[in-house]
Every structure is written in structure tokens, then in C-alpha cells.
Amino acid sequence: MKILIAYHSGTGNTEKVAKSMKEGLVEEGQDVSILPAKEVDPSSLKSYDLVFLGSGIYGGAIGKTMKDLMSKVTEFAPKFAFFNTHASPTAYQKAFSRIGKKIEKNNSVVLGEFDCIGENIGIPQEKQIEMLSKLPAEQKKKAEEHMEKIKGRPDDKDLERAKEFAKSLLNK
Numbered sequence: 001m002k003i004l005i006a007y008h009s010g011t012g013n014t015e016k017v018a019k020s021m022k023e024g025l026v027e028e029g030q031d032v033s034i035l036p037a038k039e040v041d042p043s044s045l046k047s048y049d050l051v052f053l054g055s056g057i058y059g060g061a062i063g064k065t066m067k068d069l070m071s072k073v074t075e076f077a078p079k080f081a082f083f084n085t086h087a088s089p090t091a092y093q094k095a096f097s098r099i100g101k102k103i104e105k106n107n108s109v110v111l112g113e114f115d116c117i118g119e120n121i122g123i124p125q126e127k128q129i130e131m132l133s134k135l136p137a138e139q140k141k142k143a144e145e146h147m148e149k150i151k152g153r154p155d156d157k158d159l160e161r162a163k164e165f166a167k168s169l170l171n172k
């Protein structure tokens with residue numbers, strides 16, 4: 001299959017996931033292109049069999065270059081998959097919902113979404129702690145523990161999971 005992996009990654013976490021997915025797909029003999037969303041020609045999507053769209057989460061939403069790209073696409077690949085990285089303990093299941101609706105309206109299918117924790121390296125730790133200062137003590141403690149726990153993610157395990165996710169879609 002001809003596959004495109006397009007991503008928005010401000011601080012590199014989503015890019016790591018994208019590269020691991022590419023590795024897995026190439027291992028399976030697929031023809032894979034990987035590009036930052038801002039370098040993707042919107043008219044090219046229709047030429048792929050499967051397109052992966054990935055982004056970090058910023059203020060609860062996907063990155064601007066991904067939104068911009070998908071707002072310009074008028075002809076779609078038959079199959080899509082999504083992936084996102086975020087720092088919060090809970091998953092962002094709706095990050096791509098608007099884009100997903102547009103894709104399905106155009107009779108393409110969304111095969112699945114991969115969710116991954118990514119350490120917030122874009123906001124200095126002191127600033128993040130300051131942002132938590134208004135929380136009740138117990139919540140603040142939990143949030144600080146979570147910040148500590150997600151250091152270094154996505155880690156090797158996450159990247160392996162990303163690879164397996166990408167490969168699992170080849171039979172769908």
C-alpha cells in the first residue's frame with residue numbers, strides 16, 4: 001500500500017511516534033512517506049491508500065498546521081487513521097472528531113486512533129507548577145506526581161505500541 005504519515009509536532013513527541021509507525025510499516029514492506037503537515041500538498045492525499053494524521057494537543061486541540069492542511073483537502077484517501085500525544089492523564093478521544101466527520105462525509109473510513117502520553121517539554125516545569133497553584137492541595141499533588149511520572153515519554157514502550165498499532169491497521 002501507498003501510505004502517508006502527516007504530523008504536527010511542536011516539540012518532537014508526535015514526530016517520534018510518527019517515525020516509529022513508519023518503521024513498523026516499512027518492516028511490513030509498505031511504501032511509506034512521512035511529512036510534517038505544513039509540507040503536505042493537500043491535493044496529494046487522494047493518491048494514497050492510507051493516510052495517518054497525527055498531532056500533539058495544545059490547549060485541548062490539535063496543532064494549527066494539521067487543521068490548516070485538512071481544511072484544504074477536497075479529495076480524500078479511502079482510509080485514514082489518527083494519532084495524538086498529550087500530557088494529560090486522560091485521553092483526547094475527540095481531538096480529530098471534526099476532521100473525522102469530514103472524512104466520513106466524503107465516504108472514506110477512519111480505521112482507528114492511537115493515543116499516547118507525551119511529556120510537556122514546551123512549557124518550563126516551573127511555569128507548569130505555577131499553573132497548578134490554584135488547584136486544591138490534593139489535586140495539585142496528583143498533578144505534580146503525574147508530571148513527574150510522564151518524564152521521558154513517549155518512551156520505548158510507547159514507540160513499540162505505536163508501531164504495533166500502525167501494523168495492526170494493515171489487515172483492516
Ligand SMILES: Cc1cc2nc3c(=O)[nH]c(=O)nc-3n(C[C@H](O)[C@H](O)[C@H](O)COP(=O)(O)O)c2cc1C
Pocket residue numbers: 008009010011012013014015055056057058059060061085086087088089117118119120121122123
Ligand atoms: C502550549 C502547549 C499547550 C499544551 N496543551 C495541552 C493540553 O491542553 N492538554 C494536554 O494533555 N497536553 C497539552 N500540552 C502537552 C502536549 O500535548 C504534549 O507534550 C505533546 O506530546 C506535545 O507534542 P509535540 O512534542 O509533538 O508537540 C501542551 C503543550 C504545550 C507546549
